Amino acid sequence: MISTRLESFVFIRNHATRWDLVAVVVVIGLMAFAIDASRGLFAPLTQLDMVPLSLDIVNLPFYAARTTLRMFAALGVSLLFTFTYATWAAKSPRAEKLLVPILDILQSVPILGFLSITVVFFMSLVPGRVLGAEFAAIFVIFTSQAWNMAFSFYQSLRTVPTELSEAAESFQLSPWMRFWQLEVPFAMPALIWNMMMSMSGGWFFVVFSESFNVRNHVVSLPGIGSYIALAIEQRNLGAIGWAIATMTLVILVYDQLIFRPLVAWADRFRIEQEPGAQIPRSWALNMMQHSQLVRMFRFMFRSMVRFTTRRLPIKQLSTPLIKATPRQDKAWLLALSALVLLAVWHVIHVLIVKTSLHEALIVAGLASITMLRVMVLIALASLIWVPIGIWVGLRPRATAIVQPIAQFLAAFPSNLLFPVVVYCVVRWHLHPDIWLSPLMILGTQWYILFNVIAGASALPNELRDSAQNLGVKGWLWWRRVALPAVFPFYVTGAITASGGSWNASIAAEIASWGDTQVQAHGIGAYIAQASAASDFHNIILGIAMLSGFVLIINRAFWRPLYYFAERKFRVT
Amino acid sequence: MNTSNVDLLHVNAVRKAFPKPDGGELLVLDNVNLQLNEGQIVGLLGRSGSGKSTLLRLIAGLSQPTSGELHYLGKPITCPGPGIAMVFQSFALFPWLTVFENVALGLEAQGMPKADIRKRSLAAIDLIGLDGFESAYPRELSGGMRQRVGFARALVVHPDILLMDEPFSALDVLTAETLRTDFLDLWSEGQMPIKGVILVTHNIEEAVLMCDRILVFGSNPGRILSEIGVTLTQPRNRLDPNFRELVERIYVEMTAKRMDTTVNNRTEHFPGVGIGSVLPRVSSNSLSGMIEAVAAAPFNGAADLPKMGSDLQMEIDELFPVAETLQMMRFAEVEGGDIKLTEAGMAFATAAPNERKQIFSRHLLNYVPLAMHVRRVLDERASHKARKSRFIDELEDFMNEDAAEQSLRAIISLGRYAEVFAYDDETATFSLDNPS
DSSP: OHHHHHHHHHHHHSOOOHHHHHHHHHHHHHHHHHHHHHTTTTSBTHHHHHSOOOOOGGGHHHHHHHHHHHHHHHHHHHHHHIIIIIHHHHHOHHHHHHHHHHHHHHHHSOGGGGHHHHHHHHHHHSTTBHHHHHHHHHHHHHHHHHHHHHHHHHHHHHTOOHHHHHHHHHTTOOHHHHIIIIIHHHHHHHHHHHHHHHHHHHHHHHHHHSEEEETTEEEEOSSHHHHHHHHHHTTOHHHHHHHHHHHHHHHHHHIIIIIHHHHHHHGGGOSSOOTTOOOOOOHHHHHHHHOHHHHHHHHHHHHHHHHHHHHSOOOOTTOOOOOOOHHHHHHHHHHHHHHHHHHHHHHHHHHHHHSOHHHHHHHHHHHHHHHHHHHHHHHHHHHHHHHHHHHHHTOHHHHHHHHHHHHHHHHSOGGGTHHHHHHHHHHTTOOHHHHTTHHHHHTTHHHHHHHHHHHHHTSOHHHHHHHHHTTOOHHHHIIIIIHHHHHHHHHHHHHHHHHHHHHHHHHHSEEEETTEEEEOSSHHHHHHHHHHTTOHHHHHHHHHHHHHHHHHHIIIIIHHHHHHHHHHHOOO | OOOOOOEEEEEEEEEEEEEOTTSOEEEEEEEEEEEEETTOEEEEEOOTTSSHHHHHHHHTTSSOOSEEEEEETTEEOOSOOTTEEEEOTTOOOOTTSOHHHHHHHHHHHTTOOHHHHHHHHHHHHHHTTOTTOTTOOGGGSOHHHHHHHHHHHHHTTOOSEEEEESTTTTSOHHHHHHHHHHHHHHHHTTOSSOSEEEEEESOHHHHHHHOSEEEEEETTTBEEEEEEEOOOOSSOOTTSHHHHHHHHHHHHHHHHHHHHIIIIIHHHHSTTTOOOSOOOOOOHHHHHHHHHHHHSTTTTTEEEHHHHHHHTTOOHHHHHHHHHHHHHTTSEEEETTEEEEOHHHHHHHHSOHHHHHHHHHHHHHHHOHHHHHHHHHHHHSSSOEEEHHHHHHHHTTTSOHHHHHHHHHHHHHHHHHHTSOEEETTTTEEEOSSOO
């Protein structure tokens, strides 16, 4: 106890460091940013109409601030969801049976389609206020961020090393303490990685979340997304350029200020350190660690943890484990199945009553077209990026340059570039069925590239030497050495790319430039059209079909492929 | 074993240096000469970092020397060729290929007809004792079986020279011994297609057991210190007095040369600074453990290093750094393959934990220049704090980046134990926050 008391005076006794100056600037900047961005939240909704968006680039910093704040609010909600939902799933075997499959489905189903359904609900929460629309927007972003985070956290909780878990048990850590001292730190590296992925995914949704139709009335929240929508409407290519530049800057800034430090900081929580792995570094983390100001905040946080730990009772020595009887388990399963059947029946009922078999067949046809498109695109992207990725990955110097760029491109919301492509399609009268397709893979192909690079650079030197020593060259080298070595990494990348492409189809198959609209045949365009027309039954039919396709492809193709790759090709 | 005098391999005045980011170069091999005759096993013996594996890669054609020449059967080695095959320390098997496919890979690369590949691969698998395992994947095999695949894969291409890079060091003691014996049996019966072998090892007994000639390597830069011929008849017996004598002699050779170079030569070059010697990373536990072991019976203050090595199951890579550090801190003297505790060393062995720390800190600050230097800097500053990067920069005047990092890590560990300064890894700062 004495040592903790002393610690509180350390930062007063010590001199402020030069890093403090930087920290003060950053903190004040962040505060100004938050105040700026949150002004007008409680204004009545009609004010949005009174102060219409403007394409003047002077407004861009403000719009960017609003959008970024929305993103981080959604990330905060996702984190809360992760800590509760995933913990529940991991701790209760019964809840697990229901929660995990739900998560799995939510993760692989394109949420974009549900957008118009959820918006109405949130608008009604705070009727007539901007805040309601903000909630709706944040929820849409949340739906793009939460699932993979929760899944990663759940998996971490399930794989806490037995030794550490038993140590916590034998020291009688309370569940609360165990959660913060063991489980969260252990899950941290994977969780942070997933948060970064989620942020990238979130940007894609921003464009759709900020500007939506409610009862034939367009609500446009101030933000980059609405700015782009307006620019498209007014055919202003210059404004789109500025928006893209702003986004690039914003992404670079939060990457440097938030995610780099987080990754570098979370490295300490890694249980197993791969030999020779590069230790992540961050100048912002250095700054925080050398700043007395930040040290003070850290001290406050630690005191809070200690306080809550002391308040919560120590685990009782002899808590008898409540074992469920097989009969109870069976009853639980039965109840679950009934619930699921009921839900499925409800959907089918709606579809049978409100739509026709003919319509369903048409939609299935459209889904097949989109599937063909996704497959061809993944194949094309693989043909291009796998050899390049291998070439880069085998050269450490090239890897150091290319890898961050690939990761940045994957994080960049590709739909910001859509208008540029659509402009070209309209301008030169290109065939939309072909030329809109690349949009689907524009943002997701990078997952293939950086996974392949990671795989090639992970190839042990001795294996490379051994191949060289045996004189393995040319096609034999690709067939027997390079391609098998990157295969598991490639599959991981391709799964992400394929999932992302399906999701993007809703945005990519239909596009407009001013009042000209170009449209490709596919399920994405179908859903987008149904959404625009607020035709709920067709939306549900489209989404059900799309989800069915994605789930079946995942279960029947990607997942077996993934396990096969892991089993046969992973270099341990 | 008949030894005709055909030059299988000729290495002449080879020098290898790697460029450093700051424009200088890091010399790893200097003026190495070597000759391999038909029917010989030549051992390259040395500690890690002495460049022996680098030399092996040069011979395999996997990299090129900065200067000097390498000739195989009179022709210069410019790229990997079928005449020279290699066995790797970590086996380097392709995990996605079966045992058969792994073995066949080298023949496939030569574009041999399928039937021939099959015949020769099966013969190699048979020879090395792997029949029945043809369709197994490497992950299904034990370490010993995996290395057998490594041997079969190297032998199947019928090389003249077999290069072995510490092939037994990743195996447990029993398995390693079986593999060595099997290899020597095949070799002396002339069943293998190879004409000469180069074996890289840091295990002195292994070298004496297997080799006809041993080249002892020194570090910084890597070079050949001496050449020792082994005339004992095969099969050799580890307990044979002649065998023991030879092991002892090599220990003497390696300790004499090594201890001089690390402790003295660098400091003499930089009088007044004295921080230029690279410190090995040794934990204070190993230091006190070694002192205790030498002080206790049966050694009673003076021990024979080879005996200690085998008693404590320590390879020279672990044994020598500890002995050197003890010598540097004047807790022991190392000479002629023996280690003898000084008075301070004996006092340390019998002291209570607190006294131990006092003795240790006194010796650290008196005899280890870098510790002295760090403490002086901290004392002189008003804040009693100094960034690690400050010392790294200083050390890099004398050594490369990795060695500087290693030395500083070593001094942090020793300084923490002695409580002469504190170090916070998060901020990478030295301080006197917690001094004794």
